[in-house]
Structures are given as structure tokens and as C-alpha cells.
Amino acid sequence: MTDMICWLIGGLITISVYLILSAQMMRWLFGIVILNSTINLVIFIAGRLYSPYPPFIPQGKQVADVVLSNPLSQALILTAIVIGFGLLAFALILLRKVWRTFNTTNTDLLRFSETHLFQKVKEPQ
Numbered sequence: 707m708t709d710m711i712c713w714l715i716g717g718l719i720t721i722s723v724y725l726i727l728s729a730q731m732m733r734w735l736f737g738i739v740i741l742n743s744t745i746n747l748v749i750f751i752a753g754r755l756y757s758p759y760p761p762f763i764p765q766g767k768q769v770a771d772v773v774l775s776n777p778l779s780q781a782l783i784l785t786a787i788v789i790g791f792g793l794l795a796f797a798l799i800l801l802r803k804v805w806r807t808f809n810t811t812n813t814d815l816l817r818f819s820e821t822h823l824f825q826k827v828k829e830p831q
Contacts, residue, residue: 711751718744731804731811735797742790746783753779 718740725737753776805811 708751711747715744715747715751718747729813731801731813734813735794735801738797739790739794742786742793746786746790749779749783749786753777 722737722741722744725733725740728734728737801811804816808816810816
């Protein structure tokens, strides 16, 4: 089972890198979202995947009798999901503004459309 999850993580990272290297900004955004989810999966796997017992120590004992899953990784994943959602919302608003301003999301075409924004305006003398 762990081998299959490792292959899944490798495949998802490959897909996300391929999408991030694209010239289209929407594909780039999808690559970031997939990479974010893959990193969350890696953190979840690092905190032990299998444990039939809840992460509680019985009353009167210092340590648990069995190997438990780590609740810290689950809390980190919840925080990462919230931050990832905020990043996605901001990126979608930014992408919408780029589309309305330049009428394209292709980064190669955006490179050519930026030149007129930064040209120095000559003041009348």
C-alpha cells in the first residue's frame, strides 16, 4: 500500500511540474493546486497512515500501549488547506484581472503587452 502511495505522489508531482511549466496561466494555477494537495498528502503520510486506535493515552499511563497516528500532521494539513484556499482565491482574482486587462492568459503574449505600460511618457516642454 505504501508503494502505491509513493507512486501516486510521484505521479502527482510530475503532473504538477508539467502544468507549472506551461505558458497558460490557468494551467499554471492548476499545477500549483495539485502540488499543494500533493504536499498535504506527503505530510499526512509522514504522520503515519495506519492506526486503528484514537490518539489518546488512557488515564493513569504516561505513554500509549500501541503506535498511534500523529495528530500534529493532521493539524498542519488543515492549516495548509486554509492557506491553499486563500492562495487559490487570490490567484483566481488576479487571473481574472489579467484577462480583463490584456484579453489573454498566455504568458508569452503578456510579455509583449507589458512594454507599452512601462514606456516613459515624454513631458511637454
